[in-house]
Amino acid sequence: MTKSPSFDGRRWHDMGGELAGPIPDDQHDFAIWEKRVDALMTIASNKGHFTVDGLRRVLEDMGEDAFETMTYCERWIAAVNQNLIEAGVYSTAALATKMAQVEARGATYGEATDAPG
């Protein structure tokens, strides 16, 4: 079997050993929505709705483009969502309905978030 020159045996997320630029030194404070993404991931996985392997499978399947265009917490909420739908916790239709309701509440995160805490 001839090895394709376009296939080096690993996927995009397997970055170890590649050349890259300087280590970025910028740092941001986590916004409350990002902390909630982290909390939802922890709570839902602790309750057995998915595993870290399920999350990573979705993150890895997103491909390199997502790594460049989405922030860390954006990728994680997408992965949490995919796993919760696969686990049957809610349907895509229920999510679409809820997202439309949230969007209608206001133009900013502060206005659109409803639940306390």
Next chain:
Amino acid sequence: MPHDHHDHLSPSGHPFRKDNDEPLTYWQTMEIAIRELLIEKGVTTASEIARQVDAMDARNPAMGASVVARYWTDPDFAAALLEDASAATRQMGFDIGPMKLIALPNTPMLHDMVVCTLCSCYPRNLLGLPPDWYKSRAYRSRTVKEPRKTLEEFGVTTSKEVEIRVHDSTADMRYIVIPNRPVGTDSWQADRLAGLVTRDSMIGTGLPAHP
């Protein structure tokens, strides 16, 4: 300080993140929707989410620093930490979670560094959430290829005689580096020593502060 505009810095010294007054994004909308669906379905409650956010906020490098300082001052604990770091840190009262924790003691001839090339696995239960650079492509890619050069970018120069050992984390286990105890601290108690232990010294990209 590299920053000139102090008005724009948070108490942590970093620029404030654009936050709740910015236009709502698609992914923020999704987070709100998922959070409310999970509450409606009885998976969680608003107060449980708030408690989880608070618990994560409370985790910070001082926790790891207390582990390192105890390692330096308590030989029985040091042996227990090397034997089973998850159990030893749990006995100190830390919630280590389900993953396996491994302590990596530096020596004068060995410098350990931690990375996660595949993802962003980090000892968050002991150090808090990871710094942004830890999750960057540059750190993930280069640390296993040119660790000495990467270290230099963090301001740490090592002699060629010192071995640099890079440890690649996995989803199920985490590392914490035990840096060398600074010289001139022989009479110091653990509490005071802990003040010298920086976050980066426990990732392996820094050294403890000078006494």
